[in-house]
Amino acid sequence: MKEALMMQGARTIMDNCVSLKAGETVLIVTDMVQENIAKVLAAAAVERGAEVVVSTMKPRQRAGEEPPKLIAESMKFADVVLIPVSYSVTHTFAVKEAAENGARLLVLTDFTEEMLISGGIEADFRAIKPVCKGVADAFAKGSKVHVTSPGGTDLWLDITGRRGNALYCVVEPGEFSTIPTVEANSSPVEGSANGRIVADASVPYLGIGVLNEPIVVDVKDGFITDIRGGRQAEVLKKDLASHNDPNCYNIAELGVGLNPKCKLCGIMLEDEGVIPTAHIGIGTSITLGGTVKAPTHYDLLMWNPKIEVDGRVLVDGDKVNL
Known part of the structure; x- marks a missing residue:
């Protein structure tokens, strides 16, 4: 009977997030772990008169791994693509190309x-939406960004010429968003990031979750040069090293959490929307406006960020100055 309660959220997705219309084609890309959520989404889509296809794959081995080619090709021909999966496929060519073909995607x-x-x-x-788009627009118009936090973050980025992405869980043709996080983000110019990141909120990947102690990350010329802290820092450090790919250390994203209903819990798409947090994404940046494709994309979350764009304070803890 739990599915009856889950239908409320599924209906929100169909009516408010993707504005599903009768006769449209919905492709639900899922894995063998998330099939029950896929089933509820399919029921809500059928309820609205859509043509529904559910494609189930083996769970990916890591965040950022491409789905099978058969599924990736199918994604290009759907009106709506919903992706309930265990490991993120957000930062993949499959999502990028489906959006370019006009799909409305929700991850x-x-x-x-x-x-x-x-x-x-x-x-x-x-x-x-207006606040989220306002922050994204400020990023798109900005150049030099300075991120600090009470925990010790002190990071400089160059976002000159980069787009601002507003992810507020509502998508039009050619757009993708995650849900339920609401965030504005941008991808810095490759090689431009310098300073220090202190993650003291969450790293919602690799079983790390809510942080017991800070993870300190040194950054030079766009890449991580050192990671230190306790046991959770070691998990991150060992995983990045295991891929034997320098692009895993790329500074890929600056994002700001903007969903007042999200609570920090160690699950990525809840954590990244939490107010007042910001996150620094590392690894792949191709879906955000950057040029780097890595085997991974992870986010390092900090509490109470202060974000200055070209000398003007845009975000200060839970306050947004538009």
Whole structure:
């Protein structure tokens, strides 16, 4: 009977997030772990008169791994693509190319059944849209960014000429968003990031989750040069080294959490929307406006960021100055 409660969130997705119309084709890309969520989404889509196809794959081995070619090709021909999966495929060529073909894509990575019932899914996404777009527009118009935090972050980035991405869980043709995080982000110019990141909120990957102690990351000329901290830092450090790819250390993203309903819990798409947090993404940047494709994309979250764009304070903790 839990599915009856989950249908409320599924209906929010169909009506408010993708504006599904009768007769449209919906492709649900899932894996063998997330099939129950896919089933509820399919029921809500059928309820609205859509043509629904569910493609189930083996769970990916890591975030950022491409889906099978058969599924990737199918994604290009759907009106709506919903992606409830265990490991993120957000930062993949498959998502990028499906968006370029006009699909409306919504990514539900590491979703739990409870996330369709309460939490970030309860937010009024359209009401949040103006703030989210305002921060993204400020990024798009900006050049020099300085990120600091009480925990010790002190990072400089150059975002000259880079787009600002507003992910507020509502998509038009050619757009993708994650859900239920609401965030504005941008991808810095490759090689431009310098300074220090202190993640003291969450690293919602690799089983790390909510942080017990800070992870300190040194950055030079766009790449991580050192990672230190306790046990959780070692998990991150060992995983990045295991891929034997320098692009895993690329500074790929600056993102700001903007969903007042999200709560820090160690699950990526809840954590990244939390106010007042910011995150620094590392690894792949191709879906955000950058040029780097890596085997991974992870996000390092900090509390109470202060973000200055060209000397003007844009974000200061839970305050956004537009």
